[in-house]
Amino acid sequence: MAWDFETEPEFQEKLDWADAFVRDEVEPLDLVFPGLAYHPLDDARRPIVDPLKQRVREQDLWAAHLGPELGGKGYGQLKLALLNEILGRSSWAPIVFGTQAPDTGNAEIIAHYGTDEQKRTYLQPLLDGEMFSCYSMTEPQGGSDPTMFETRAVQDGDEWVINGWKFFSSNARTASFLIVMAVTNPEVSPYKGMSMFIVPTDTPGVNIVRNIGLAGERSDEGMHALIHYEDCRVPAENLLGGEGQAFVIAQTRLGGGRIHHAMRTVAVCQKAIDLMCERALSRSTQGTKLADKQLVQAAIADSYAQLEQFRLLVLHTAWKIDRYRDYKRVRKDIAAVKVLTPQVQHDIVYRAMHIHGAIGVSNEMPFASMWFGVPIMAVVDGPTEVHQITVAREVLKGYKATDDLWPSEHLPKKQAAARARYAELLEHEVANL
Numbered sequence: 001m002a003w004d005f006e007t008e009p010e011f012q013e014k015l016d017w018a019d020a021f022v023r024d025e026v027e028p029l030d031l032v033f034p035g036l037a038y039h040p041l042d043d044a045r046r047p048i049v050d051p052l053k054q055r056v057r058e059q060d061l062w063a064a065h066l067g068p069e070l071g072g073k074g075y076g077q078l079k080l081a082l083l084n085e086i087l088g089r090s091s092w093a094p095i096v097f098g099t100q101a102p103d104t105g106n107a108e109i110i111a112h113y114g115t116d117e118q119k120r121t122y123l124q125p126l127l128d129g130e131m132f133s134c135y136s137m138t139e140p141q142g143g144s145d146p147t148m149f150e151t152r153a154v155q156d157g158d159e160w161v162i163n164g165w166k167f168f169s170s171n172a173r174t175a176s177f178l179i180v181m182a183v184t185n186p187e188v189s190p191y192k193g194m195s196m197f198i199v200p201t202d203t204p205g206v207n208i209v210r211n212i213g214l215a216g217e218r219s220d221e222g223m224h225a226l227i228h229y230e231d232c233r234v235p236a237e238n239l240l241g242g243e244g245q246a247f248v249i250a251q252t253r254l255g256g257g258r259i260h261h262a263m264r265t266v267a268v269c270q271k272a273i274d275l276m277c278e279r280a281l282s283r284s285t286q287g288t289k290l291a292d293k294q295l296v297q298a299a300i301a302d303s304y305a306q307l308e309q310f311r312l313l314v315l316h317t318a319w320k321i322d323r324y325r326d327y328k329r330v331r332k333d334i335a336a337v338k339v340l341t342p343q344v345q346h347d348i349v350y351r352a353m354h355i356h357g358a359i360g361v362s363n364e365m366p367f368a369s370m371w372f373g374v375p376i377m378a379v380v381d382g383p384t385e386v387h388q389i390t391v392a393r394e395v396l397k398g399y400k401a402t403d404d405l406w407p408s409e410h411l412p413k414k415q416a417a418a419r420a421r422y423a424e425l426l427e428h429e430v431a432n433l
Ligand SMILES: Cc1cc2nc3c(=O)[nH]c(=O)nc-3n(C[C@H](O)[C@H](O)[C@H](O)COP(=O)(O)OP(=O)(O)OC[C@H]3O[C@@H](n4cnc5c(N)ncnc54)[C@H](O)[C@@H]3O)c2cc1C
Pocket: 102, 134, 135, 136, 137, 138, 139, 140, 141, 142, 143, 144, 145, 167, 168, 169, 170, 171, 224, 376, 379, 380, 381, 382, 383, 384, 385, 386, 389
């Protein structure tokens, strides 16, 4: 009997350590250095952050998702999920633990498809937490449908020349390099005619036109770049993987990225439930505590059950990734998780906020950023509808149409078949009556 829902005691000890460490040492960074997690460390932040990273390394929790050959401990996705349930509470925690998006995904594809030279130049400093990276794929005229991408890369001698526009390239302004997806052969299907390139951010022709912010952020604080690649030349060896391999590489990258977001969403929702319960027990109105009111109890019960369902799906999917080591095989599961992520966050954060009354919607509680995370989670790494389509297509693969006019479970037909199956016995019974 192999089903087992227990965490081994040695790893549980590490999780307990991480839980206290994040609460006591890392969550305060969100308050003293808000919005700066993805900025290179300056003289004020380095003396605080570097020793924290060192303590994580000493606990063998640095870059927990990576194998030993890449400086991690090879814990895999399931253990990363358990860790992310803690790290997701804080925007600085993934940085301090070396597991931040989009660098985890970018590291994964360089590790998988990069040459030795690319690994030395780009991967190692990324894994050491000494540089940031950017994934530059979406274009202004089309995000959900990569077959609409137009950015072109043309080979010119021993260089590639990139021209085109990219949109919402997160962290480009602080990244040392960009991974750019471009059309290299417009004559074949886009699934075979696009390639990936590693482009150092200081390459001439990488023009960051604007750093777009999210709603509520000041206009000079944006982290999502609109980039015009204009005659941007990179050496031929900056091609990542083979020519025409961009779709295959993107699938590796985005599959991992989506489940990592979901793992952190578990943390956000748990925090919302914790706050909801504390408030329900602390606040009284019309003669009883909120916790004694049945409608509030329903909100708590529904939130608990919803999160438990979601968490189990996330953990099971992470387990399947470790088990099969093939993102294609867990496509349906990852897409289902991606669809549920904003829904679960929406329902639970809304209830927690609402039960707090006015203070819940104020800027004196952490709900606003959790709340705005909902539409972000519904769009980032592909919108909900696209993933619903994936789930449905994958589910439908397990079925076939009936060639009969009536559904296979149509009762008159089934009753006739059942009678025919036992005709002899039934006749015998009738004869004995
Ligand atoms: C915070 C954030 C960070 C991001 N970071 C990056 C990054 O680092 N690098 C990068 O390359 N991109 C990044 N993106 C972009 C993201 O991947 C795209 O926004 C996403 O793929 C959707 O593309 P779009 O915005 O062009 O929306 P569109 O493709 O225009 O879709 C808009 C809406 O149309 C509907 N829709 C789309 N397709 C279908 C369909 N098949 N059926 C039914 N309805 C549909 C959905 O309602 C969808 O929300 C980021 C986005 C956000 C919000």
